[in-house]
Amino acid sequence: MGSNTFRLVVFRYRPGGSFQLVDEIRHAVRLSGGAGPRGLHPDALERAGHAANLYRAFCDAAGVDDVAAVTTSAVRDGANRDEALAALSVDGALEVRVLSVEEEAWYGYLGAVNSTTLVDGHVLDLGGGSVQVSQVAGRRLGEVVSRPLGAVRMTERFLSDERASRSDIRALRRHVGRELDELEWLTGTGGRMVGIGGTIRTLASMYQRSVRYPLMGELHGYHLSREGIDELIDTMAALPASERSRIPGLKQDRADITLAGAVVISSVLERAGVEAIEICSQGLREGIFYERFLSPAAPPLIPDIRRQSVMNLVDTYRCDLPHVEHVCLLALAMYDELARLGLHVSDPSEREMLWAAGMLHDAGVLVDYNDHHKHGYYLVLNAGLPGYAHHELAMIALLVRGHRKGQPSLSPLEDILRRRTARGTRSDDGDEGTLLRLAMCLRIAEQLERGRARGIRGLTLEATASELRLLVTAIGDPSVAMWSAGLETPIVQSALGRRLELAVAG
């Protein structure tokens, strides 16, 4: 029950196994709206009580057997805390925890580190009432600061007029600067910063629309630059508050408070010397869930986010585990052999994308065997893979799509990859070259494992200027594998400019 938004999220899970979000109800309650020295406003408490009562009834009706109701800075800092708690708890029917600053930061941190690969850096959580910045070192929570700089509060204090003036925005920036002034651990440190909360998601959504981002709506893992945020600030400030919801991606019930929120975020990034923030679509609520889901692990951290993401989809889409693992083994063996022969430079990130695509290449069979490469592309792209950056997700999805039929192609995700390339990449043949090389490894591995019986045990490569010779070791009759792999001659030609020759060892 946040200072701006109330949200009920329902998870279904097997402890230690897999989990799934199954329902969500959201209300723009604006609990901290109109708050003053005497505490939260009676109208706000009435709206809050109404929503809380509905959530209680929902949990009863749906038979949710473990309810965690929490609230944050609006109630924590409000002068009429007891009155507020009575409203939120529906006179005791819901047990509502008022999170301390430390708890709020802790759960936000848990949501962020369990859905990103953040090891060292910061988590920035901007709510309606307060902003938390948490330091993360070696995946552990370090320093935490909380300041009453939430989007609703700052709007009411600095930007409540219909028109936002440049001087109001400057005043807000100065205020944020002063509030963060003595925090040495945050000043000019640079590095990774993960952002959570509704305001940050809204800004990402707006920016994606303004640039017609190809993965529009895929917010988790999106990098939003400070420059981009400043552009959005200008766009919003140029419009009267009542007309800002015309900006694509900006919902009506956030149209007034997002400008102040954006200024706060931009100021924090500037102070920290961070050029872009990584959007995390999870947060406090998910953090509370992870504590239960991962119990009794302490701290409740998923050991390997990327592996967990891939295995979640392998399970969801019912991939044939022995088959896909063997395809990965052969594909990675090819990848390593190409490096050994100097035909490419081994890159851990490429290798991991190849692994992920190998595990998920058959996901689309769930929809239909025909065109299952296209269905797999859709399923992987739209489910998302927390822990992978968007350009990696795009490459993995393109590999799934390119694992059979036709020449693999960067379109329609070219833009995502090109943007990344502009920021520098290790491969020397560009994204198209990477896609072709990885797809070649995956396709040959898949063909060698066509019989799904793990009959091809291993492989080595030899190369001449014009030829790539693939030597396999086999148990049983290798004729299907040889015939199938032979169909991949064209991709070897496009990827390496060499003829594929096949032979069985021994």
Add this chain to the structure above:
Amino acid sequence: MGSNTFRLVVFRYRPGGSFQLVDEIRHAVRLSGGAGPRGLHPDALERAGHAANLYRAFCDAAGVDDVAAVTTSAVRDGANRDEALAALSVDGALEVRVLSVEEEAWYGYLGAVNSTTLVDGHVLDLGGGSVQVSQVAGRRLGEVVSRPLGAVRMTERFLSDERASRSDIRALRRHVGRELDELEWLTGTGGRMVGIGGTIRTLASMYQRSVRYPLMGELHGYHLSREGIDELIDTMAALPASERSRIPGLKQDRADITLAGAVVISSVLERAGVEAIEICSQGLREGIFYERFLSPAAPPLIPDIRRQSVMNLVDTYRCDLPHVEHVCLLALAMYDELARLGLHVSDPSEREMLWAAGMLHDAGVLVDYNDHHKHGYYLVLNAGLPGYAHHELAMIALLVRGHRKGQPSLSPLEDILRRRTARGTRSDDGDEGTLLRLAMCLRIAEQLERGRARGIRGLTLEATASELRLLVTAIGDPSVAMWSAGLETPIVQSALGRRLELAVAG
């Protein structure tokens, strides 16, 4: 092992439960190519032996535990049958059945009636060697005729030149006419005709591309008009054989034989007085599979194709059965109440689409709860629903998409629905009106069942000129249901031009 194409299809199934195509290998062997009075050509037998050997090795490697190898008219009618069988059986390693005319028709019939709603009409199966036409009456197989009018044979006899002349095409039409002359049960009967085989699928694919069909590639259930086939005949005949594969949808290895096949199909349709053929993507191979899958049922018929299709997807996408069944119950109750009040005319087809969409509305949650209406649209549309016509499939998918968030819209499938509308529809408010009315029923039902606990047991409607009053009977606290259903006021306004009022009975 057909007269033109060899295909290995692998099904995974639980007898009497669900089934899934899991692998497919295809070779354009052209077994009947170059056949003469002394039987099948030695080159053709060599190609056939090579493919058969590969299929045998595949079945061994993959551990396929039930192999059914069959061949049809090329071997059946060839003078060197024993020699051919030796090649196909890989010297006895595969047990190959040479299907009789009756068996070939029987399995084609089983494939067709188990994947369409055909009750009375005909099945037309055009292969490389022969054409079968089977009469279906009350879902049972009636008369059967087989003639040596296959696409490869007719190409070699009438249209083997690089350029097809009008007189050659006329001669082929006359020949088909003569061959079918004495078949009274086929002459001018009209009615439904279901088409199976590679040539018919190819023609459908070509035609879909030529008109930029929105469900491009979804061949099963597509209606291809005789007029459309005749257009394709003109298009193909205008090009030399070696250039026909430039026509979108026409594969290289069918580029020469599809013209003759199209002429045969057009001639049969003309003779039967049928204006369009319904494409069935299943056939003989699936028929053989159904015999095993449905055993010991005799005849091996799926009792209700549409129900089976929907339930297959409910199972595949792991929908919450008690929840979706209750949503259907409430949605259909609304539908019937609207009819009782004279607010629309009850239509069994609409009612069934509403049921299917109700069963599948949550399918997309498998991919992600966020945007699950969009994911469900993709999953339903791309898996397909055998037994439903394309305009019904489109409407069901649009309803899944429209079951939450925003105003339901006909785009991007408008074309499919408009085409159907042009051929006449029973509803008086067009497809958009139908979509709105059905989506309204579905959305209100879903909201009433928001708690997923079947607390709303039933409903009745009352209407005035300006108001639609929904009266529910409830077990337990109905406040979530009432609040949720209240969110659907806008769609009631667009569908019926009335205000929604809610009340709890008793």
